[in-house]
Amino acid sequence: KQEVTQIPAALSVPEGENLVLNCSFTDSAIYNLQWFRQDPGKGLTSLLLIQSSQREQTSGRLNASLDKSSGRSTLYIAASQPGDSATYLCAVRPIGGTSYGKLTFGQGTILTVHP
Amino acid sequence: NAGVMQNPRHLVRRRGQEARLRCSPMKGHSHVYWYRQLPEEGLKFMVYLQKENIIDESGMPKERFSAEFPKEGPSILRIQQVVRGDSAAYFCASSLRGGDLTEAFFGQGTRLTVV
Numbered sequence: 001k002q003e004v005t006q007i008p009a010a011l012s013v014p015e016g017e018n019l020v021l022n023c024s025f026t027d028s029a030i031y032n033l034q035w036f037r038q039d040p041g042k043g044l045t046s047l048l049l050i051q052s053s054q055r056e057q058t059s060g061r062l063n064a065s066l067d068k069s070s071g072r073s074t075l076y077i078a079a080s081q082p083g084d085s086a087t088y089l090c091a092v093r094p095i096g097g098t099s100y101g102k103l104t105f106g107q108g109t110i111l112t113v114h115p
Numbered sequence: 116n117a118g119v120m121q122n123p124r125h126l127v128r129r130r131g132q133e134a135r136l137r138c139s140p141m142k143g144h145s146h147v148y149w150y151r152q153l154p155e156e157g158l159k160f161m162v163y164l165q166k167e168n169i170i171d172e173s174g175m176p177k178e179r180f181s182a183e184f185p186k187e188g189p190s191i192l193r194i195q196q197v198v199r200g201d202s203a204a205y206f207c208a209s210s211l212r213g214g215d216l217t218e219a220f221f222g223q224g225t226r227l228t229v230v
Contacts, residue, residue: 034218043119043206044158044221089158093217101148101163101171103208103219108157 002027006090006106013080013113021075021109023090028068034103035064035075036089044089048075052095080113087111117142119209119222127228128197136192136225140209147190148219149182152204164190165213197229 003026013019023033032051036044048057048064050073056065063076077084087110091103120139128134140147149161163171164184175182179197184190194201204226208219 031217036221041226043121043223044208046218046220049218091158101146101213101217102160102174103148103150103158104160105158 002092002094002104004090004092004104004106006088006109008109009107010110011112013111015080015082015113015115017080017113018076018078019080019111021077021088021090021111023073023075023106025071025073025092025104027092027094028071029095030068031093031095033064033066033073034091034093035062035073036091038087038089038108040087047088077111080111082113082115084113085111119207119220121205121207121222121225123225124223125226125228127230129230130198131196134194134197134201134227136194136205136207136227138190138192138207138209138222140190140207141211141220144209144211144220146210146213146217147184148208148210149190149192150206150208150221152206152224154203158206161192194227197227199229202227202229 005024007022034049035047050057050066061078066073087108089108091105147164150158152158160174162175162182179195181193204224206224208221210217
């Protein structure tokens with residue numbers, strides 16, 4: 001059974017810092033890994049999608065890496081801003097049959113960036 | 116190009132009533148997924164549908180819950196005889212394709228409160 005763990009559970013940093021969020025998964029048989037952002041009381045916004053054959057993806061100040069063999073992904077946020085405050089979720093999509101429809105999520109990292 | 120639309124955004128039901136949650140996928144998307152986020156818990160997969168077909172319902176409770184995605188119209192998640200434990204945020208996601216190219220886009224969610 002796939003399990004996804006995110007560390008740390010919560011992170012508070014001053015504006016301008018570079019930071020790293022960690023995600024680990026127990027089963028490396030995945031199609032891809034997706035990072036999301038969730039604001040309080042809102043839906044999920046897709047940030048980055050990394051296919052299993054890729055090592056990293058970049059979008060603006062965000063960079064996500066994937067090491068499938070070790071079951072790890074990191075989300076790097078450069079020059080953090082108060083508007084980055086949200087819960088960041090990591091999710092993996094398994095290989096096999098029709099289970100590719102089933103994203104398995106981590107518990108999330110609650111990020112607070114204070115001015 | 117509208118995103119995934121869910122309605123209602125908030126739904127209050129008394130114990131024993133029925134709840135109907137609607138989801139219109141992004142334009143051109145034929146794959147729909149439902150997830151549930153219980154208070155203080157992560158997002159859990161419920162069901163994966165394509166037009167007129169249930170592909171994977173391994174996350175659906177065995178009783179009272181059903182889902183459909185008809186040829187015309189939105190996907191519906193139906194909860195019969197609701198109980199307090201059904202109170203949660205229900206999210207719908209859609210994707211253009213299945214398999215390894217699947218990137219899921221989520222709606223804003225329906226927050227169900229059972230009183």
